[in-house]
Amino acid sequence: MENNGIVITFSNSSLNEVGGPTTFLSGFKADIKRILRGIFGVDVVPYPVTIRGTMKEANVFKKALVHEGAYMKVYRQFGLTDPRTLSARHKLQDVIKDFELTTGIRWPLV
Numbered sequence: 001m002e003n004n005g006i007v008i009t010f011s012n013s014s015l016n017e018v019g020g021p022t023t024f025l026s027g028f029k030a031d032i033k034r035i036l037r038g039i040f041g042v043d044v045v046p047y048p049v050t051i052r053g054t055m056k057e058a059n060v061f062k063k064a065l066v067h068e069g070a071y072m073k074v075y076r077q078f079g080l081t082d083p084r085t086l087s088a089r090h091k092l093q094d095v096i097k098d099f100e101l102t103t104g105i106r107w108p109l110v
Helices: 020-039 055-078 083-103
Strands: 006-009 049-052
Touching (some): 006 020, 049 055, 055 083
């Protein structure tokens, strides 16, 4: 199986490709899952990730991924009702809002 890595492209043309926004968003969700699985060591093969877009888009995407991973880690360690988990969730929600406002793309719930 060949591993070409993951390419994330933030542009209006991505949303206008064959299949439209639905196809883009389902692929985007799958890519985020693959990245998070790599972060948590579920997938042994590391995926090189290429992000295409403005610097701000790349930075908010990276920040959202980091906070998504941090939330999942705290959730797994302390459970859903722990104050640390709730705090991490609120931080994640703020970062996701920034991502959505910056890119115009809805962050998928993974």
